[in-house]
Amino acid sequence: MATEPTASELVDDFNAAIATLTAPGAPFGWTVRDVNGASVRVYDNAIPDMRAVWAMSAAHGDKDYLVYGDERYSYTGAHARVRALAHHLRTEHGAGPGTRVAISMRNYPEWVLSHWAAMSVGAAVVGMNSWWTRPEMEFALDDSDPVALIVDGERLERLGPARDDIPLIATRHDGELPATARTWDEVADPATAPETLPEADIDPDDDALIFYTSGTTGTPKGAQLTHRAVVHNLLNMVFLTACGDAARARRMARSGHEEPPPEAPPVIAMLPVPLFHVTGCNCVLHTVTIAGGCLVMMYRWDAAEALRLIEREGVTVFTGVPSMSREMLQHPDWENTDTSSLRSMGGGGAAIPTDLVRRIDDGLSQGRPGVGYGLTETAGVATAISNEFYVANPSSVGPLVPCMEARVVDEEGARLDPGQRGELLLRGPNVMKGYLNRPDATAEAIVDGWFRTGDIAEIDAGGWIYIKDRIKDVVIRGGENIHCSEVENSIYELDEVAEVAVFGLPDERLGEEVAAAVVLAPGADLDEAALAEHLEGRLARFKHPRRVWLLDEPLPRNANGKFLKRELRDRFAPAP
Known part of the structure; x- marks a missing residue:
């Protein structure tokens, strides 16, 4: 009878899969190049920009792309709306490379489609925190200077009439609009959509997204995430799935069970976290889009509603903060809800307690837990681990994705040996270009190409990373x-x-x-x-x-x- 693999054997399988997939000529092979003054690893097969990512998704046709309440959008319908809005942004507002379009709204389908329209013409999307007060909204608008603001009714009322200097496109608003505002349905009408997107000459190092740090202390800083950074995060997400599959196949072969892998389930992902952060936008939305999957959106987080949607839509992927997984597992409806479709449950944003890793593994009949580690400034994940590899090593956030490098340093900046605890530094193509209009803050955060995470970590001899705490926590x-x-x-x-x-x-x-x-x-x-x-x-x-x-x-x-x-x-x- 075959014995269960040990934790060290599972780590060996995962590391071997990484080596295979990143070898020269392999799908995730990389070359060192100069990016923004730093020598970093760049994938040889990287997609040029996020416009190209969106264009690729047109092949998914009439498949469901977005689900919000009773609303459903196919890929075909989404592309028509994006083309219409992209032409409006270009012709009416001059949106293109070097400009910005701000989005301030809840997780509505319009957020997703507006984001693709802006990026497809080369404008950077400014993802505004939907919880912000009026002064915070005004700060971000002054800081980012967008050519247009796409806003929902709730935030339009919050902003008030003071910002008549910024062209408005409003959605889900029942009241009277300012005279200069247009409605989203009017400018994104699929019936008026041209057959193609406007032309755009996008450089990989042009800004694609600007997400503001949480702002729990001090003035928020807008992290400039380039097309190269966002594309590399997307490829990192694809790599992690491929690596898990390859590691599992290696383990099965070693045990003498060389059966063909089961057919991958459809990607039906729940979106319980905001789109104005990298987890929701870069790690969930973008991954769903490149996979031709379906994004199930929520008005706000509610464990009971999440369980209802999982059962109704057959959700296969749940990515949120750890407390969300815990709330669902502890909810009285958990036992009476069909969650058998779930293949992955976890996320990031905070360390997942080891007891929760076990509870997820025990609670899912067909799925396993997963975790990713990253920051706004890294455009998404720097490390990730899932399935049996995570269950066997629940205190780790996994190894680095191939394009990233890491080191741990002491308070003087000296590099520490494996197993020693210090501040984690990261370097790679998905590190932000800098903080918008904040050269001093940028210089403090990025030193000789290395981003200071502010997290306390250990790296073991095999390169696996263990996040211990925030320096300020x-x-x-x-x-x-x-x-x-x-x-x-x-x-x-x-x-x-x-x-x-x-x-x-x-x-x-x-x-x-x-x-x-x-x-x-x-x-x-x-x-x-x-x-x-x-x-x-x-x-x-x-x-x-x-x-x-x-x-x-x-x-x-x-x-x-x-x-x-x-x-x-x-x-x-x-x-x-």
Whole structure:
């Protein structure tokens, strides 16, 4: 009887698959080239730009592309609308290389189609955070100076009449529009669409997307992501699927089971995260599009609605932040919902606690968990791992994608040896060009071609990466560094816990003290004494939270689903 492969054997299979797929002449072979002043690895078979990616998708014809509520858009219908809007943007607003088109709306189909129209004429898409207030919206518009703003009714009302200097294209708006505004349905009418897109001379290093950092502290910075960067992230996503398949085939051959691989299921992906971030746009939308898949969109995140859509649409891929997966697994409807279509469940945006990796693996009848690591500034994933390879190594975010390089450095910038902990630096073609209009911030973030992630990590001897924490997400208690994620992971082992955020509070004696805000699962019974008993023996006592709040309302999050720890600190900090 065949024995289950060990974790080290699975790692060997994955690394061997990487070597095969990236060899000279292989599909993901690469060459070192100069990009924006840095020597980086560039895929030999890279698609030239995102316009070409969109053009390729026309071959999918009448297949469903977008599903939103009762609305459905085929690839053919989507292309007609994109052509109409692209010609309007070019002829009426002069959109093209070197210009920008801003989009401010919820996850509506119009966001997707507007984004393709703008990029297809060579304009950079400015993805505005739909949670922003009016002053934040005005800051981004002043900073990015778009030739047009495509906006939904809710954000148009929020912006008010003050910005009559920017041409508006409005959608899903019931009120009276400004005299200078046009409706999206009018300018993206498929009945008026020319047969081809406007011509556009796009350089791979032209800006394709500008996404603003979350802005939880300070002024948001617009990360300039080029066509080369976004294309390379897309190819990285394709590579990860191919690598998993190749590693699995190698493992099966080694065990004597050389059966043909099962037919890949259709790509039907749920979009529970915002399109104005790289996870939703670059890692979900773009991947679905190149695969000829279907994107199932949500008005807002709701675990019950997500489960209903998974069953109704036969969703095969769920990519969100970890808390979303946990909410679905803990939801009362989980057991009564047909989730057998799911082949992958996970995502990024935050480290996935190891207990959640196991819960996903146990909870899916046909699928496995997956995780990706990256940042806005890397246009998407820098590492990723899924399926049995992730289950066997749940504390890792996997190896680097082939076009990326990494190193870990100490506080002085000196490179550390494998297994040592320090700041993770990344270099590759999908690193941003810079922060828009912020040369000082760019120079601080990118040093000699290496992007400073601000994440604490270890790289093992085999090149697999382990994210330990954010540099700014460390509590320094009496000179001891306490990594918040370590404490959170231990608390998450309790079934009674739905959400937890660990953070530091000022302490006169120790500098900082560990605090935790805990949201209990429905019907759960847990007190501070039981929590302390659980942590005893799991964590050194200096890591135990000295202040605990047991809450019955969800923790505050930003638009990308991450907990707002600064808001929690302000809420629970002792009065001066």
